[in-house]
Amino acid sequence: MDIYVEPIEEEQLKPLFTDPKQLGFGSIFTDRMFTMKYSKDKGWHDAKIEKYKPFSLDPAACVLHYSQEIFEGLKAYLSEDGKVLMFRPEQNARRMNRSAKRLCMPEIPEEYFLQGMKELVLMERRWIPDAPGTSLYIRPTLLGVEPFLGVNPSAEYLFYIILSPVGPYFKAGFNPVSIYVEDKLVRAVVGGVGDVKTGGNYAASLMAGLKAQEKGFSQVLWLDAKEQRYIEEVGAMNIFFVYQDKLVTPPLTGSILPGITRASIIEMARDLGYQVEESPITIDEAIEGITEGRIKEVFGSGTAAVISPVGSLYYKDKNYVVNNNEVGQITRTLYNGLVDIQYGRAEDKYGWVHVLGRK
Missing domain, CATH: 3.30.470.10 (Aminotransferase class 4, branched-chain amino acid transferase, N-terminal domain)
Structure with a gap:
């Protein structure tokens, strides 16, 4: 060309x-x-x-x-x-x-x-x-x-x-963010364009995003449009839940954006020996897992923030704190590993990085 x-x-x-x-x-x-x-x-x-x-x-x-x-x-x-x-x-x-x-x-x-x-x-x-x-x-x-x-x-x-x-997408940088769970408005439906990166999806998210900001939260966690039970994605990120050494993230069923960072994390985590499951998780299962201590960490992933630790989920007028609002070890390990590859500080055994030249 x-x-x-x-x-x-x-x-x-x-x-x-x-x-x-x-x-x-x-x-x-x-x-x-x-x-x-x-x-x-x-x-x-x-x-x-x-x-x-x-x-x-x-x-x-x-x-x-x-x-x-x-x-x-x-x-x-x-x-x-x-x-x-x-x-x-x-x-x-x-x-x-x-x-x-x-x-x-x-x-x-x-x-x-x-x-x-x-x-x-x-x-x-x-x-x-x-x-x-x-x-x-x-x-x-x-x-x-x-x-x-x-x-x-x-x-x-x-x-x-x-x-x-x-600079960093979130003003807090690599520190836990608070997430508001939206249980009335919906972002996308299966068969629609939720898995497409089009501006209309983001326009549809603005009202809930403003509501979350007014309440003091960084992002919105969306539930499925049909039953409003199943967790889908955060406003600017895919989401992962850590049970001991197992990572669980919602499957790509047609209403979730197929994140490139998400795919990279899945591949890297498996290489590091972690079990990764792409399976449905309901908001009730997530809240129960956090409350009982079975869910040890939660984090979001996306180009803008790379990996963002989640310190709490706010659902139905109650706040559920994850890992004492601290960055978890697996979250930190994956973040450091991915960022080190992106900045050329670690070996890129995956062939992910393109070298364009020198500044």
């Missing part, structure tokens, strides 16, 4: 952040973005790395009325010896294409996805922070942009990638 690179004068570049502790998550954006268009007659065309700027959409654009939109999230890391690393980007390309198929959008050739993203990250490598716990967040997005009013798939699409230097 030929990529046109728009020149940017030195004086047009944004100043870099000065204090990594003030990065936050997803509020600062780099100088450039990648864009590529699709139409039925031309296929994928006009690949560019250009200046980060607003783009113009017709008021009748499909995405604005019928939400034909998907996205991905992954990160680039800086190793201690200055290498620019990415973690399993081909899995994001494949998951995005699964999402595209479900929403009747054109699939993006994996080699185009990876080439555009890697070239953009390398051009913007000055933005990759090197402080502990920081990284460069990558957001590929696909929009249906054909202007029409009618419930049909768009015939025109815009694919773009933007970059954001980030």
Whole structure:
């Protein structure tokens, strides 16, 4: 794929952040973005790395009325010896294409996805922070942009990638978070698009998320839409329960996002000798297990937070504390093992890390 690179004068570049502790998550954006268009007659065309700027959409654009939109999230890391690393980007390309198929959008050739993203990250490598716990967040997005009013798939699409230097997703960093269990509102149903990374899923979660924040909780734990008994996922993460040396996580039945971090944890945990089960768990079973001490640890997993220990579940006006609100040993072991691979501090025997170059 030929990529046109728009020149940017030195004086047009944004100043870099000065204090990594003030990065936050997803509020600062780099100088450039990648864009590529699709139409039925031309296929994928006009690949560019250009200046980060607003783009113009017709008021009748499909995405604005019928939400034909998907996205991905992954990160680039800086190793201690200055290498620019990415973690399993081909899995994001494949998951995005699964999402595209479900929403009747054109699939993006994996080699185009990876080439555009890697070239953009390398051009913007000055933005990759090197402080502990920081990284460069990558957001590929696909929009249906054909202007029409009618419930049909768009015939025109815009694919773009933007970059954001980030700190920890949760302000608490790698410390236990409190989770609010939502037992009235629902996020997704089997047969819907709960297993697709599309903006509508997140819009559906906003009301419960605000309610949880108002009550002082970090995230929402969703139950199944049919019976509101079975645990599904946390707002921005998949979830794991630790019984002694056994990890249990809800199965991918069609309403849960198939997390790339989730899959990585399952593989790593089994290699470390832990038993891992993908099986249904009800909220009552989880509460009983926490109360009786059989569930020793709970943690969430996702690109943004990597692994986030859960210190308590709040369900039906009662708080259930996990492991004395402390980080468990298995949670810490898996977090350290995964992060060390992502930052190039440990051997990558899985072949997960892509080395792009040097900063």
